Amino acid sequence: MSRIDYQNLLDNALKSVVKDALIHAQINGLGDGTHFFITFKTRAAGVVLPDFLRIRYPDIMTIVLQYSYNNLHVSDKEFGVQLTFDGRPFFIRVPFSALVEFKDPSVDFMLSFHPKGNAAADNDMELPLDGKEDTIDKGRIISLDEFRKNKNK
Numbered sequence: 001m002s003r004i005d006y007q008n009l010l011d012n013a014l015k016s017v018v019k020d021a022l023i024h025a026q027i028n029g030l031g032d033g034t035h036f037f038i039t040f041k042t043r044a045a046g047v048v049l050p051d052f053l054r055i056r057y058p059d060i061m062t063i064v065l066q067y068s069y070n071n072l073h074v075s076d077k078e079f080g081v082q083l084t085f086d087g088r089p090f091f092i093r094v095p096f097s098a099l100v101e102f103k104d105p106s107v108d109f110m111l112s113f114h115p116k117g118n119a120a121a122d123n124d125m126e127l128p129l130d131g132k133e134d135t136i137d138k139g140r141i142i143s144l145d146e147f148r149k150n151k152n153k
Contacts, residue, residue, distance in 0.1 A: 040063075046078060
Protein backbone atom coordinates (compact mmCIF):
# COMPACT_ATOMS: atom_id res chain seq x y z
CA MET A 1 0.00 0.00 0.00
CA SER A 2 1.40 3.42 -0.93
CA ARG A 3 1.76 6.17 1.62
CA ILE A 4 -0.12 9.43 1.49
CA ASP A 5 2.25 12.26 0.61
CA TYR A 6 0.92 14.84 3.07
CA GLN A 7 3.68 17.33 2.28
CA ASN A 8 2.69 17.33 -1.38
CA LEU A 9 -0.99 17.69 -0.51
CA LEU A 10 -0.20 20.59 1.81
CA ASP A 11 2.06 22.30 -0.75
CA ASN A 12 -0.68 22.06 -3.41
CA ALA A 13 -3.28 23.51 -1.04
CA LEU A 14 -0.99 26.40 -0.06
CA LYS A 15 -0.10 27.11 -3.69
CA SER A 16 -3.80 27.73 -4.30
CA VAL A 17 -3.56 30.50 -1.66
CA VAL A 18 -0.71 32.06 -3.67
CA LYS A 19 -2.68 31.67 -6.90
CA ASP A 20 -5.74 33.33 -5.36
CA ALA A 21 -3.63 36.21 -3.98
CA LEU A 22 -2.08 36.74 -7.42
CA ILE A 23 -5.51 36.62 -9.09
CA HIS A 24 -6.69 39.26 -6.62
CA ALA A 25 -3.69 41.43 -7.56
CA GLN A 26 -4.33 40.81 -11.27
CA ILE A 27 -7.94 42.00 -10.98
CA ASN A 28 -7.71 44.66 -8.25
CA GLY A 29 -4.04 45.66 -8.18
CA LEU A 30 -2.04 45.96 -4.99
CA GLY A 31 -2.86 48.70 -2.54
CA ASP A 32 -2.50 49.70 1.08
CA GLY A 33 1.21 48.82 1.16
CA THR A 34 0.61 45.27 -0.02
CA HIS A 35 3.57 43.75 -1.80
CA PHE A 36 4.66 40.23 -2.60
CA PHE A 37 8.10 38.67 -2.34
CA ILE A 38 8.07 35.55 -4.50
CA THR A 39 11.05 33.19 -4.36
CA PHE A 40 11.36 30.43 -6.93
CA LYS A 41 13.81 27.93 -8.40
CA THR A 42 15.25 29.49 -11.55
CA ARG A 43 16.10 26.16 -13.19
CA ALA A 44 12.76 24.45 -12.55
CA ALA A 45 10.96 23.11 -15.60
CA GLY A 46 8.71 25.72 -17.18
CA VAL A 47 10.41 28.78 -15.73
CA VAL A 48 10.90 31.48 -18.38
CA LEU A 49 13.62 33.92 -17.41
CA PRO A 50 16.16 35.99 -19.35
CA ASP A 51 19.56 34.29 -19.59
CA PHE A 52 21.39 37.10 -17.76
CA LEU A 53 19.13 36.64 -14.73
CA ARG A 54 19.56 32.87 -14.77
CA ILE A 55 23.34 33.46 -14.72
CA ARG A 56 23.03 35.91 -11.80
CA TYR A 57 20.64 33.61 -9.94
CA PRO A 58 21.59 30.05 -10.88
CA ASP A 59 19.44 28.37 -8.21
CA ILE A 60 16.82 30.64 -6.67
CA MET A 61 15.59 34.18 -7.23
CA THR A 62 13.21 36.50 -5.42
CA ILE A 63 11.05 38.99 -7.28
CA VAL A 64 8.99 41.76 -5.71
CA LEU A 65 5.56 42.73 -6.95
CA GLN A 66 4.77 46.14 -5.57
CA TYR A 67 4.83 49.26 -7.74
CA SER A 68 6.51 48.50 -11.06
CA TYR A 69 5.10 45.39 -12.60
CA ASN A 70 2.87 44.97 -15.65
CA ASN A 71 0.81 42.33 -17.41
CA LEU A 72 0.31 40.00 -14.46
CA HIS A 73 -1.40 36.87 -15.77
CA VAL A 74 -2.35 33.94 -13.57
CA SER A 75 -3.42 30.48 -14.73
CA ASP A 76 -4.05 27.24 -12.85
CA LYS A 77 -0.42 26.10 -13.09
CA GLU A 78 1.67 29.29 -13.37
CA PHE A 79 1.85 33.06 -13.37
CA GLY A 80 3.61 35.47 -15.68
CA VAL A 81 4.54 39.09 -15.16
CA GLN A 82 6.54 41.82 -16.85
CA LEU A 83 9.26 43.32 -14.66
CA THR A 84 12.06 45.78 -15.34
CA PHE A 85 15.67 44.67 -14.94
CA ASP A 86 18.62 46.89 -15.85
CA GLY A 87 16.18 49.46 -17.21
CA ARG A 88 14.56 47.07 -19.72
CA PRO A 89 11.23 45.22 -19.51
CA PHE A 90 11.27 41.43 -19.44
CA PHE A 91 8.45 38.92 -19.17
CA ILE A 92 9.02 36.07 -16.76
CA ARG A 93 6.88 33.00 -16.19
CA VAL A 94 6.93 30.90 -13.03
CA PRO A 95 5.06 27.62 -12.57
CA PHE A 96 3.62 27.24 -9.08
CA SER A 97 5.63 24.01 -8.84
CA ALA A 98 8.84 26.13 -8.83
CA LEU A 99 7.83 28.22 -5.78
CA VAL A 100 10.07 28.18 -2.73
CA GLU A 101 8.52 31.00 -0.72
CA PHE A 102 5.73 33.58 -0.87
CA LYS A 103 5.63 36.59 1.47
CA ASP A 104 3.39 39.59 1.99
CA PRO A 105 5.29 41.63 4.59
CA SER A 106 2.47 44.19 4.82
CA VAL A 107 0.47 41.64 6.83
CA ASP A 108 3.35 39.50 8.10
CA PHE A 109 2.30 36.52 5.95
CA MET A 110 4.67 33.86 4.64
CA LEU A 111 4.38 30.43 3.02
CA SER A 112 7.27 28.03 2.36
CA PHE A 113 7.24 25.23 -0.19
CA HIS A 114 9.30 22.14 -0.91
CA PRO A 115 9.74 22.00 -4.69
CA LYS A 116 10.88 18.71 -6.14
CA GLY A 117 14.19 18.56 -8.02
CA ASN A 118 13.19 19.36 -11.59
CA ALA A 119 15.11 19.13 -14.81
CA ALA A 120 16.85 22.32 -15.87
CA ALA A 121 14.66 24.71 -17.78
CA ASP A 122 15.70 25.34 -21.33
CA ASN A 123 13.00 27.69 -22.45
CA ASP A 124 14.56 31.10 -21.84
CA MET A 125 12.70 33.99 -23.38
CA GLU A 126 14.22 37.46 -23.57
CA LEU A 127 12.86 40.51 -25.33
CA PRO A 128 15.00 41.58 -28.31
CA LEU A 129 17.90 43.91 -27.65
CA ASP A 130 17.40 45.90 -30.87
CA GLY A 131 20.39 44.22 -32.47
CA LYS A 132 22.81 45.33 -29.74
CA GLU A 133 25.27 42.86 -28.35
CA ASP A 134 25.39 42.38 -24.59
CA THR A 135 28.28 44.56 -23.47
CA ILE A 136 28.47 43.35 -19.89
CA ASP A 137 31.88 41.92 -19.01
CA LYS A 138 30.82 38.85 -17.04
CA GLY A 139 34.42 38.10 -16.10
CA ARG A 140 34.85 40.92 -13.60
CA ILE A 141 32.81 43.43 -11.66
CA ILE A 142 33.42 47.08 -12.47
CA SER A 143 32.55 49.68 -9.88
CA LEU A 144 30.65 52.78 -10.90
CA ASP A 145 33.51 54.97 -9.62
CA GLU A 146 35.97 53.18 -11.92
CA PHE A 147 33.69 53.83 -14.89
CA ARG A 148 33.39 57.54 -14.01
CA LYS A 149 37.19 57.91 -13.72
CA ASN A 150 37.69 56.33 -17.17
CA LYS A 151 34.94 58.51 -18.68
CA ASN A 152 36.59 61.74 -17.42
CA LYS A 153 40.01 60.98 -18.92
